Amino acid sequence: MILSVKNLKKTFKDGDKVLEVLKGVSFNLNKGDILTIKGPSGSGKSTLLSLLGTLDQPDSGEVIIDNNNLKDIKDYDLIRNTHIGFIFQFHNLISELNVVENVTIPTLIAGKKIDEAYVNELFDYFDLSNRKKSFPLDLSGGEKQRISVMRAIINKPSIVIADEPTGNLDEHNAIKMIDLFQKLNHDFNLTFVIATHDKKVFNIGDKKMNLYDGILL
Ligand SMILES: Nc1ncnc2c1ncn2[C@@H]1O[C@H](COP(=O)(O)OP(=O)(O)OP(=O)(O)O)[C@@H](O)[C@H]1O
């Protein structure tokens, strides 16, 4: 099992009111699974993903990623950097850095040496070898998003977490992104957790779940 989530609960305070966003979410994923999650706006999809990605902490419950119980982790930055890849609706590339610099940031943060051969292979795989020295401003939306996927997987994470990864793409680029996820899943047995409003993205899940009223079914 690569990801185990047990009875996760999360509330937010909104003035005097307590907002119960997650009321006990549990699921398990095996390596190579694609989990897609849908649910109304405000149902807590991004909240759930931020707990899986150690960007926020639950009130109670457990998240175990690749045998690491997040409860026992002292260094969240380290586990995030080495075990988790993030893809967001907005690519969040750094405009002052060129493409290859953007992609290899997670490797540098991990304090590892950049494996040039591996990086070159990855650029070939993504069909972006001719854009290495370009800057984000000079790229199309689809290219930027594909580069953010590269950045997410450069450190060979245990899971890739994607929050509305096609939310900012046109239909054509959304389909390319879906194909890319399926190819990465097939070629590298990568595990994905994807929150989406897009039916086509939702349909690529081996496991498809719906978050509603704080419960994931
Ligand atoms: N840091 C926070 N403080 C207070 N309330 C929050 C916080 N983060 C999220 N919420 C609330 O928690 C609920 C769930 O938000 P969340 O962003 O997880 O929903 P979502 O399912 O991702 O929605 P969308 O589909 O629009 O992206 C919302 O009511 C939101 O206002």
Ligand SMILES: [Mg+2]
């Ligand atoms: Mg959201």
